[in-house]
Amino acid sequence: MPIIEVDDLSKVFRLNQKEPGLRGAFKALFKPNYTDKVAVDHLSFSVDPGEIVGYIGVNGAGKSTTIKMLTGILAPSGGAVRVLGRDPHSQRVANARDIGVVFGQRTQLWWDLALIESLNLIAKIYEVEPARYKQLLDQFSETLELDELLKVPVRQMSLGQKMRAELAATLIHEPKVVYLDEPTIGLDVMVKERIREFIKQQNREKQTTVILTTHDLGDIEELCQRVIIIDAGKVIYDGPISTIKDRFGKYRTITFETGSASTAGLALPDGTELVANEPRKLVVRFDRTRTTASQVAGALMEQADVVDFSLAEPDLESIIKQIYSGALREEVAV
Ligand SMILES: Nc1ncnc2c1ncn2[C@@H]1O[C@H](COP(=O)(O)OP(=O)(O)OP(=O)(O)O)[C@@H](O)[C@H]1O
């Protein structure tokens, strides 16, 4: 049974186009000129309990708008959303108990309260059983390194500290579904690592279902088995990361370490390109629809004094870039 079901979901924002100046303001008031902005366009997908799904796409693709409909903040213009069998918008109160949401760009904590006071309040509101609360507080403090932050008011925290605090506050009532909209935006690598570890831990231990929006493909590679890519409000890919790499990672690179200081006049197989020729190092990129790694390695070993070589994994970042740019749009269309 899916935990989240999205069926033919759409969101259209109606904008009143105002012309500049006072005249424009009056005109907009009495003779409005509406235009419709389709932010989410007939989306359908479902998510099973315990999945961590990466929800990605270029700026303005409709990710946050989808999250807002999933959480019940926005009402859909068409189609339906079901989370744990409920309609998140009309059943917001019941829904709130089972979900957690983090918007990376803003905080939901009380600005002037010390973190521990915020957490205490949230635990009261959600009626977290006291012994359980203590247990979770200990665990969260350890994984998110909160010890020194518990007495600090949120307004004094750095971005990375705030995000760790935010995650603790969002998960302290142990929601079944968590929506994370850019939780690692602007954070340093160490904090990102902590946060990813925390998400993994919660998912592993409680089968927490996670929908994760991010522009950091490191988040995706570390956390998600499945990604949904949206473009102009529509799903253009829904499936495993490994399939993206297999299907769209047309190019691979092999790095060769050579014994001799320089290598000149190499004859390479068709579909192969020499991208670096340095003393003792050769980097070759090949189109795997036209040749194979063993052909390329074989050819190089015949002609150069190869000491070692390694084949790089297809690079998710460059594939996603191509998908975003539209170069693979035809191919990925689902
Ligand atoms: N309240 C609103 N009123 C009008 N238009 C909106 C509103 N919210 C979003 N939009 C428009 O809907 C489209 C989708 O926006 P959304 O915020 O969902 O994108 P996103 O995929 O989250 O982008 P980003 O990666 O920049 O966060 C955009 O064109 C945006 O301008």
Ligand SMILES: [Mg+2]
């Ligand atoms: Mg967004």
